[in-house]
Amino acid sequence: MATDKHRLETIPNWIFFLVILGSMAYITLYPLGLPIPVTQLTKDTYAVVDALNEGDIILMDHGYGAGTIASHEPGFVVIFKHAMEKGAKVIMVSTSVESPLLLDAAIAKIKPEAKGYVYGEDWIHFGYLSGGEAAYAAILDDITGTFTADYEDTPLSQLPLAQELGSPTWQKIALVYVMSAGGDVCEGWIRQSAVRFDIPMIQQPLEMMVPTILPYYPINVQGVLNGGIGAAEYELFSGFPGEAVKLSDMLSMGGLVHLIFLILGNIGFFLKRKGGA
Amino acid sequence: MELVAGRMLDLVTLIAMWAVALFLIYSKREVWIRRLPALDFIEEAVGRAAEMGRPVVAQGFGSGSSGLQSSVSPMIVAALSILGHAARICARHGTQIVATMRSESVLPVADEVLRTAYRLEGKLEEYEARKEEMLPWTPNQATMVALAYELRPAAHIIIGAFWHESVQIAEVFGSVGAVQIGGTGRLYQIPFFAAICDMNLIGEEIYAVGAYINRTPQMLASIATQDYFKLISVALIILGTLLTTLGMIGPLDALFKW
Amino acid sequence: MSTARTYKRQIPLALTFIVGMIITFDWFIKWEPLQNLTTTIMNFQIIMVAFMMGFAGINLVIIHTRRIQQNMSDNKMFDVLLSVVLLGCLIIWTIAGIGIGRNSDTYKWLFNTFNQPLGATAYAATLFYLASATYRVLRVRSAETGVLLLVAFITILGNIPLITTYVPIIITIRTWIADYLVKFSYRAITIGVGLGGIMMGVRTLLAMETGYLGAVEE
Amino acid sequence: MADVLSIWIQALLTIMITTLAWKDQPVSRLANHIYTAVVVANLTVVAWGNIMNIGINKITAGNYVYVIAILLGILTYARYSKANFWMYRYPIALVMGIGVGTSMRGLVGGSVLDQIRNSFFQLSVPGDAMQSFNNILSVVILLSALSYFLFTIKATRSETAMRFSAIGRYAMMGAFGYSFANTIATRINQYAGRIAFLLIDWLQVAG
Numbered sequence: 001m002a003t004d005k006h007r008l009e010t011i012p013n014w015i016f017f018l019v020i021l022g023s024m025a026y027i028t029l030y031p032l033g034l035p036i037p038v039t040q041l042t043k044d045t046y047a048v049v050d051a052l053n054e055g056d057i058i059l060m061d062h063g064y065g066a067g068t069i070a071s072h073e074p075g076f077v078v079i080f081k082h083a084m085e086k087g088a089k090v091i092m093v094s095t096s097v098e099s100p101l102l103l104d105a106a107i108a109k110i111k112p113e114a115k116g117y118v119y120g121e122d123w124i125h126f127g128y129l130s131g132g133e134a135a136y137a138a139i140l141d142d143i144t145g146t147f148t149a150d151y152e153d154t155p156l157s158q159l160p161l162a163q164e165l166g167s168p169t170w171q172k173i174a175l176v177y178v179m180s181a182g183g184d185v186c187e188g189w190i191r192q193s194a195v196r197f198d199i200p201m202i203q204q205p206l207e208m209m210v211p212t213i214l215p216y217y218p219i220n221v222q223g224v225l226n227g228g229i230g231a232a233e234y235e236l237f238s239g240f241p242g243e244a245v246k247l248s249d250m251l252s253m254g255g256l257v258h259l260i261f262l263i264l265g266n267i268g269f270f271l272k273r274k275g276g277a
Numbered sequence: 278m279e280l281v282a283g284r285m286l287d288l289v290t291l292i293a294m295w296a297v298a299l300f301l302i303y304s305k306r307e308v309w310i311r312r313l314p315a316l317d318f319i320e321e322a323v324g325r326a327a328e329m330g331r332p333v334v335a336q337g338f339g340s341g342s343s344g345l346q347s348s349v350s351p352m353i354v355a356a357l358s359i360l361g362h363a364a365r366i367c368a369r370h371g372t373q374i375v376a377t378m379r380s381e382s383v384l385p386v387a388d389e390v391l392r393t394a395y396r397l398e399g400k401l402e403e404y405e406a407r408k409e410e411m412l413p414w415t416p417n418q419a420t421m422v423a424l425a426y427e428l429r430p431a432a433h434i435i436i437g438a439f440w441h442e443s444v445q446i447a448e449v450f451g452s453v454g455a456v457q458i459g460g461t462g463r464l465y466q467i468p469f470f471a472a473i474c475d476m477n478l479i480g481e482e483i484y485a486v487g488a489y490i491n492r493t494p495q496m497l498a499s500i501a502t503q504d505y506f507k508l509i510s511v512a513l514i515i516l517g518t519l520l521t522t523l524g525m526i527g528p529l530d531a532l533f534k535w
Numbered sequence: 536m537s538t539a540r541t542y543k544r545q546i547p548l549a550l551t552f553i554v555g556m557i558i559t560f561d562w563f564i565k566w567e568p569l570q571n572l573t574t575t576i577m578n579f580q581i582i583m584v585a586f587m588m589g590f591a592g593i594n595l596v597i598i599h600t601r602r603i604q605q606n607m608s609d610n611k612m613f614d615v616l617l618s619v620v621l622l623g624c625l626i627i628w629t630i631a632g633i634g635i636g637r638n639s640d641t642y643k644w645l646f647n648t649f650n651q652p653l654g655a656t657a658y659a660a661t662l663f664y665l666a667s668a669t670y671r672v673l674r675v676r677s678a679e680t681g682v683l684l685l686v687a688f689i690t691i692l693g694n695i696p697l698i699t700t701y702v703p704i705i706i707t708i709r710t711w712i713a714d715y716l717v718k719f720s721y722r723a724i725t726i727g728v729g730l731g732g733i734m735m736g737v738r739t740l741l742a743m744e745t746g747y748l749g750a751v752e753e
Numbered sequence: 754m755a756d757v758l759s760i761w762i763q764a765l766l767t768i769m770i771t772t773l774a775w776k777d778q779p780v781s782r783l784a785n786h787i788y789t790a791v792v793v794a795n796l797t798v799v800a801w802g803n804i805m806n807i808g809i810n811k812i813t814a815g816n817y818v819y820v821i822a823i824l825l826g827i828l829t830y831a832r833y834s835k836a837n838f839w840m841y842r843y844p845i846a847l848v849m850g851i852g853v854g855t856s857m858r859g860l861v862g863g864s865v866l867d868q869i870r871n872s873f874f875q876l877s878v879p880g881d882a883m884q885s886f887n888n889i890l891s892v893v894i895l896l897s898a899l900s901y902f903l904f905t906i907k908a909t910r911s912e913t914a915m916r917f918s919a920i921g922r923y924a925m926m927g928a929f930g931y932s933f934a935n936t937i938a939t940r941i942n943q944y945a946g947r948i949a950f951l952l953i954d955w956l957q958v959a960g
Binding site for chain 2: 654672
Binding site: 546550557579581585590592625629632644649657661679684689713719737 | 762766771782789794827842890896921932935
């Protein structure tokens with residue numbers, strides 16, 4: 001009996017490892033297909049993108065690295081698709097050095113060419129933007145003065161869309177969409193774009209960062225996408241099926257497993273304390 | 278040349294903080310400071326490591342492009358002053374200290390901090406012989422985990438700037454039996470330290486470290502400045518709330534938009 | 536002696552003060568020469584920090600060459616292999632990136648085949664440590680940890696679609712916690728960290744925190 | 754061919770580095786050594802690009818000021834010299850000044866004044882008792898948590914003041930619990946991406 005208590009108190013590491021891996025693999029193989037409740041934040045984000053007109057320009061900060069790809073890529077894909085549906089043009093910069101290397105994989109999922117989108121005319125990636133907040137201000141003033149070439153070193157003179165931007169750039173931009181895992185990046189964009197010029201803005205931070213963005217919503221930031229979960233809701237709500245929808249089952253399973261661990265830990269602790277006393 | 282609109286109150290506040298700080302520093306008043314048990318605990322933790330003959334690991338010196346040049350630099354400076362403090366105790370006891378490096382701009386500085394600590398204890402040769410091992414380059418959290426298993430440290434000081442890796446390293450170092458003293462000003466990471474570490478510093482407590490360890494009147498005066506401005510913040514919040522409730526927020530709001 | 540002290544310590548300290556002031560005032564004053572100066576300093580910083588990246592490479596090369604020698608004599612061949620793999624990858628990637636270029640298809644292939652899965656997995660694998668921490672440390676040890684645990688419990692429940700679909704009230708509770716409890720206690724921490732950070736900056740510029748230049752005269 | 758090879762390597766590396774969570778063993782150590790090497794190499798390549806694009810290109814374009822930047826960059830290596838190691842202090846002093854300047858100017862507005870400005874509450878909202886209660890609670894949480902962080906004021910050690918700041922401490926603990934739990938959701942989401950990669954892209958057993 002005493003050993004039982006002890007066992008509940010100290011479950012070895014490999015059990016967590018197997019239980020989590022096993023349960024997540026199981027739910028991927030045999031999905032429940034549960035709906036995910038769509039929150040107001042996501043509906044607002046959808047409305048902002050849906051309000052775009054043909055020919056409007058969206059500025060995206062494609063600012064994720066390899067580490068947070070699962071939180072950011074689905075949102076990027078679905079919003080890009082939605083923007084194409086509305087006929088809006090897309091220009092991108094990136095606050096992550098890894099973004100240009102990860103872009104091709106995401107574009108393969110978006111397939112802009114299927115919608116007749118041509119690189120250089122309908123969308124551009126300018127590449128990595130170093131220099132923090134001062135640089136955000138600089139590109140909003142004059143993007144063609146900051147960059148001389150795009151992310152693959154094609155001179156901007158060969159890209160017609162870049163020629164349209166000119167100075168001041170911010171007057172041509174209808175929406176700013178920020179994807180980032182950095183709190184200072186998200187808030188920097190708010191200060192430089194939303195506060196300074198009142199350009200509509202949507203943000204997609206990591207799930208756990210959302211509370212720090214909420215103080216700016218809905219005055220400065222009109223839509224907040226709650227990481228990958230928000231992307232799943234967006235996919236469901238907008239009707240552009242994607243990868244993130246499958247997440248719902250994973251969240252249910254993973255959350256339940258953690259709840260069980262939490263309860264087991266406390267039962268073990270309680271039993272041990274009772275035994276000790 | 279013109280002043281940027283909307284930032285005037287910021288400027289005035291900054292100048293006021295400088296003025297009050299300088300006044301208090303030069304007036305050399307005596308300042309009382311409350312106890313910070315987590316910092317007192319460092320000595321005990323290092324002592325424990327010496328008894329067990331196991332090393333001490335210190336982390337928290339920025340990461341990649343977020344080094345001394347970035348806006349987390351105050352946290353890194355705080356982390357470095359703790360590193361200096363801990364390194365002196367380690368040098369005295371003959372305990373090995375390992376400071377993991379993730380940011381290129383911090384590496385030469387951490388080198389200087391450790392060198393100074395060992396010099397002050399008269400053990401410079403000891404440091405020169407093994408400095409590469411004492412400042413290992415750990416560019417990712419997996420390396421830090423491996424380091425924990427390899428060194429099995431008795432004490433783990435995780436004070437400074439942290440990102441997503443915080444929960445992982447705290448959990449692993451805890452599971453290999455290190456006593457942990459945690460603290461960071463990065464909002465997202467405080468919860469893990471609060472939950473996992475044996476002793477923790479919440480948020481700005483890490484900035485009080487230099488003053489707490491050295492106790493020079495000048496350092497304490499700057500902490501006092503911080504407190505006075507905190508009191509002013511409290512007063513402003515109360516005032517603003519009263520005025521809002523009474524529907525007379527206009528002038529105060531205008532001041533904040535200045 | 537005093538001159539040595541001047542250029543070894545005092546000039547660097549003065550440099551920190553001047554640069555700190557320039558960067559600070561650039562935020563408040565719109566003046567073309569100041570803006571250009573700030574841009575130049577920022578570019579200088581990118582270049583200097585880029586040079587410092589070499590330390591990381593040198594550090595790894597020194598540590599692993601030593602380890603190879605050590606492990607060769609101890610006959611630990613697997614450990615030798617590890618160090619060789621590390622140095623080999625380091626050299627191949629650096630040459631590929633610098634020689635062929637970061638935008639080349641070869642480098643993109645290397646990055647997406649190696650860096651991307653390792654980075655994404657290492658980041659996500661934090662999940663296992665969170666699970667073990669949930670079990671090991673989220674326990675009702677005191678009233679304070681009790682509060683932490685209670686809120687964590689409700690929030691986990693609120694993140695499970697299986698439960699929130701049938702018990703939507705949990706989302707309301709979770710939102711309330713986020714909107715009031717979390718927002719305002721974090722706001723207090725933010726204000727404190729802000730004031731603390733500024734004073735830390737003041738101390739650094741006034742040369743009171745000089746750990747970064749060595750605490751003793753030399 | 755290259756694609757198939759790539760997917761296999763990705764899958765193997767994913768599994769290898771995951772096993773570190775089980776324990777430190779040869780497989781995870783191998784993955785870890787590769788990881789360290791490729792991360793440092795990638796950062797070095799980025800650094801090289803920065804030196805070329807921002808430094809050398811500007812010099813060749815006639816902007817000779819950047820020669821100083823290159824010289825300062827080289828000075829950081831003085832740390833390997835016994836006699837002249839102090840020279841590294843010049844670049845570091847510059848970097849330090851930039852860090853302090855950037856943080857000071859950003860903190861005063863974003864972390865202090867904006868936060869205060871957003872904390873002016875309407876204590877009594879007519880016809881909405883719940884909102885009034887919430888607003889009063891917000892002020893109490895905010896002020897009590899702030900008072901917890903006073904270091905040098907003796908009066909904060911009195912029993913009443915301690916009780917007041919205890920409210921803040923409890924609120925902070927609750928907030929930490931919230932963040933902790935939300936981080937779990939973030940990580941589940943991210944690991945789900947890896948599982949999906951293994952089962953769908955690699956093994957192709959699930960759709």
